[in-house]
Amino acid sequence: MKKLTSWALIRQNLSRKPVRTGILAVIVFLFSFTLYCGTVIGQGLSQGTRTTAERLGADALFVPYGYDAKVQSSLLRGEPSSFYMDRRFSEEVRQEKGVEKVTAQLFIATLKASCCTLPVQLIGIDPETDFVVRPWMASAIDRPMRDDEVVVGSKIVGQVGDTLTLFGKELTIAARLEPTGMGFDTSVFLEIDRARRLLLASELGPRLNLPAGLDRNAFVSSTLIKAAPATDIKELVNRISQKYAAAYNLDFVVVAGMITDMAAKLSFFSRCIHVFSGVLWVLGALVMALVFSALIRERKKEFAVLRIIGASRSALGRIVMREALLVSLSGAFAGVAAAMLVTTLFNAYIGAVLDAPSLEPGPLYRLAAAAGALLLGLMTGPLACLPAMRKLGRIDAYIIMREEL
Amino acid sequence: MSLLEAVSASKVFQRRSAAGHASFAAVSDVDFSVSEGDFATIVGQSGSGKTTLLTMLAGLAAPTRGLVRFRGNDIYSLTDRELSALRNREISFIPQDMGLLGNLTVYDNIRAPQLFAGANAPESGRADFLLEAVGLSALAFEYPSALSGGEMRRVAIARALFNEPAVLVADEPTSALDPENSRMVMELLRAANRHGAAVIVVTHEAEAALCGSIRFSMKNGKLERLEA
Numbered sequence: 001m002k003k004l005t006s007w008a009l010i011r012q013n014l015s016r017k018p019v020r021t022g023i024l025a026v027i028v029f030l031f032s033f034t035l036y037c038g039t040v041i042g043q044g045l046s047q048g049t050r051t052t053a054e055r056l057g058a059d060a061l062f063v064p065y066g067y068d069a070k071v072q073s074s075l076l077r078g079e080p081s082s083f084y085m086d087r088r089f090s091e092e093v094r095q096e097k098g099v100e101k102v103t104a105q106l107f108i109a110t111l112k113a114s115c116c117t118l119p120v121q122l123i124g125i126d127p128e129t130d131f132v133v134r135p136w137m138a139s140a141i142d143r144p145m146r147d148d149e150v151v152v153g154s155k156i157v158g159q160v161g162d163t164l165t166l167f168g169k170e171l172t173i174a175a176r177l178e179p180t181g182m183g184f185d186t187s188v189f190l191e192i193d194r195a196r197r198l199l200l201a202s203e204l205g206p207r208l209n210l211p212a213g214l215d216r217n218a219f220v221s222s223t224l225i226k227a228a229p230a231t232d233i234k235e236l237v238n239r240i241s242q243k244y245a246a247a248y249n250l251d252f253v254v255v256a257g258m259i260t261d262m263a264a265k266l267s268f269f270s271r272c273i274h275v276f277s278g279v280l281w282v283l284g285a286l287v288m289a290l291v292f293s294a295l296i297r298e299r300k301k302e303f304a305v306l307r308i309i310g311a312s313r314s315a316l317g318r319i320v321m322r323e324a325l326l327v328s329l330s331g332a333f334a335g336v337a338a339a340m341l342v343t344t345l346f347n348a349y350i351g352a353v354l355d356a357p358s359l360e361p362g363p364l365y366r367l368a369a370a371a372g373a374l375l376l377g378l379m380t381g382p383l384a385c386l387p388a389m390r391k392l393g394r395i396d397a398y399i400i401m402r403e404e405l
Numbered sequence: 406m407s408l409l410e411a412v413s414a415s416k417v418f419q420r421r422s423a424a425g426h427a428s429f430a431a432v433s434d435v436d437f438s439v440s441e442g443d444f445a446t447i448v449g450q451s452g453s454g455k456t457t458l459l460t461m462l463a464g465l466a467a468p469t470r471g472l473v474r475f476r477g478n479d480i481y482s483l484t485d486r487e488l489s490a491l492r493n494r495e496i497s498f499i500p501q502d503m504g505l506l507g508n509l510t511v512y513d514n515i516r517a518p519q520l521f522a523g524a525n526a527p528e529s530g531r532a533d534f535l536l537e538a539v540g541l542s543a544l545a546f547e548y549p550s551a552l553s554g555g556e557m558r559r560v561a562i563a564r565a566l567f568n569e570p571a572v573l574v575a576d577e578p579t580s581a582l583d584p585e586n587s588r589m590v591m592e593l594l595r596a597a598n599r600h601g602a603a604v605i606v607v608t609h610e611a612e613a614a615l616c617g618s619i620r621f622s623m624k625n626g627k628l629e630r631l632e633a
């Protein structure tokens with residue numbers, strides 16, 4: 001038979017006390033789990049906010065009266081919607097002082113795209129004036145979009161060159177967008193006139209309930225405005241609203257305000273998460289230290305026996321540290337694995353619940369977070385052991401044992 | 406030449422008293438010595454300092470004053486590693502409460518000294534031999550919690566003998582045992598002595614004490630040699 005090794009002793013110590021081992025592992029599990037979740041969710045949220053704020057290049061959005069809430073959910077969460085206004089507004093407002101860029105978009109709700117099981121938002125854009133979608137496309141396509149082409153959001157299935165059937169027409173995917181954390185991720189973009197023709201020709205066409213007086217060949221859903229630098233956006237929007245609201249039955253959304261509201265909500269929430277996981281970290285480390293020192297006190301006699309049969313302080317320390325490390329290892333691995341699963345599964349769900357765009361951080365960030373959570377989890381056990389072991393080391397081996405009797 | 410000796414060894418504890426802390430000498434100024442082949446017995450009342458003396462002799466507690474020498478070397482001037490190696494190979498201690506490792510089987514308890522003996526530890530086969538010698542082969546794969554008091558003592562003795570130590574130090578190995586088991590334990594210690602180990606035994610029992618080749622009595626921390 002082979003000689004008895006300290007690994008065999010450690011294995012026995014752990015497996016003969018399953019409850020004790022289990023409790024320690026669960027503490028480390030929770031610890032790593034929260035650490036990973038906190039970091040990744042927090043990062044995802046702040047990344048989502050940043051992307052929305054940076055990438056929606058418009059300062060204000062005009063929609064038909066009563067649809068301001070609808071456009072927010074459509075833009076941020078990708079909920080399909082359909083509402084219509086006159087295209088001429090975008091021509092007229094272009095003349096206003098303080099307006100730098102204007103473009104119109106047409107939203108068409110469709111559930112029938114061949115690509116997806118999720119509801120898809122079809123968005124017609126004007127390639128000539130567009131300044132909202134283009135920045136994402138620029139990296140993907142460097143020429144104007146042809147009218148039988150579409151650009152798809154990052155969550156739409158399909159490669160560049162594949163075809164997509166919309167309202168019975170086959171369209172080619174010309175480009176994909178980078179993830180935006182907004183409704184754009186589940187949108188399909190096509191040329192605005194083509195989009196309108198598709199809509200009218202489809203079975204939705206005859207049933208289309210356009211507001212009275214709206215030209216069937218010149219309606220859009222929203223008009224986006226970018227203000228000239230150093231313009232007071234509130235003032236500009238008020239001026240435009242007063243002048244055109246009656247004629248065009250307008251409602252407006254100041255994007256900056258919308259983003260700020262959301263950013264405030266998000267940053268508060270992600271700060272909460274960070275504080276929460278910080279508190280949990282400290283609490284976890286404290287609990288671990290307490291549990292381990294209690295355990296070591298409880299096991300004094302066992303350690304004294306090891307000293308009696310010839311364990312040096314360092315040999316004993318190695319055994320205790322390895323035990324703590326093994327327990328931490330299993331807890332930390334399980335914790336990080338579970339956290340990765342949970343954050344991936346619920347990423348979209350979390351975004352929906354928080355009423356905010358949600359982005360899972362990139363694989364590199366997640367890997368770093370996983371490595372960090374794993375490392376901190378691994379360290380907790382051995383670190384928590386240190387003070388108690390150090391105290392034990394200062395006392396005569398036999399006195400340690402006596403104190404227990 | 407003496408194998409293991411204490412030279413004017415004292416152990417002073419701080420005791421809590423009404424007036425704060427007071428010094429208390431559990432062992433005071435003890436001279437003690439065993440040579441190869443000796444079988445020493447120590448008797449004494451409870452609290453007289455027997456266990457304290459044994460732990461000093463066994464390399465587990467440094468004397469407050471005085472020396473403990475093994476083969477002429479002051480063992481408490483050694484490093485912790487060296488002293489631990491000495492406990493592992495040369496001076497085996499059997500504590501008053503037996504001190505078995507609850508997570509290991511009887512078999513693994515007996516060969517546990519392998520853990521700290523490095524490459525020159527005896528092979529595991531020695532555990533089989535010792536199990537046989539203490540008559541516990543049938544219990545090899547039981548855990549200590551399933552053993553009787555007498556069986557535990559025998560396992561503790563087998564473990565103490567695993568690395569063939571020069572000195573065996575046993576603290577009341579027969580306490581709380583029936584006469585039959587007491588005799589069996591004392592016989593094991595005598596056998597170890599015949600095989601070359603010097604033995605130091607603390608005991609309450611007059612009969613057991615009589616089997617010593619040198620006998621001591623302890624009283625209030627003082628050790629006194631009894632005439633044969």
Ligand SMILES: Nc1ncnc2c1ncn2[C@@H]1O[C@H](COP(=O)(O)OP(=O)(O)OP(=O)(O)O)[C@@H](O)[C@H]1O
Pocket residue numbers: 399402418419420431449450451452453454455456457458501
């Ligand atoms: N760590 C300690 N701190 C304070 N006093 C101690 C300590 N260890 C032992 N003593 C005291 O030293 C005295 C001797 O104790 P010791 O255990 O050596 O007695 P003993 O002769 O072995 O007794 P018994 O036969 O009951 O085992 C006792 O009065 C005890 O209270």
Ligand SMILES: [Mg+2]
Pocket residue numbers: 455456457501576
């Ligand atoms: Mg005693």
